[in-house]
Amino acid sequence: MLATDAVIVLLTIPVFGFEAFLFSILSIGITSIVMTYIETGLRRKKAIMVISMNRTEEIRIVLREQVNRGMTIFNAKGGNHLKDRNMILMIVDNQEYPSIRNLINEVDPKCFLITYNVSEVHGEGFTYHPIQ
DSSP states (O other): OHHHHHHHHHHTHHHHOHHHHHHHHHHHHHHHHHHHHHHHOSOOEEEEEEEOSSOHHHHHHHHHHHOOOOOEEEEEEOTTTOOEEEEEEEEEOTTTHHHHHHHHHHHOTTSEEEEEEESOOOSTTTSOOOOO
């Protein structure tokens, strides 16, 4: 949709001029960002899944000591060689992600790291619990 709007606005340059084009592109960009936040919410987080060939325990220890977040360890099996591995799942704030990625890369730069955006997280450490 963003690309379609950009093409339409691009075609209007001869009619309305370059200045109107720039304002239109700015407006489309802002609208796209606002619509993303309306659609997915303001509390977006990142989910990190880490699979290391032989350094999962070291990664877990570094994350436990240096990051104030919980994590879950899953048993996983490789699809090619059917070898058992452990996978770490961790949910973090967008601002924390770059430093956590750097920590993981320092321990095992060859690990398999999957990161995706999560629109909502509920549970301990992520939601507000009123005093009862």
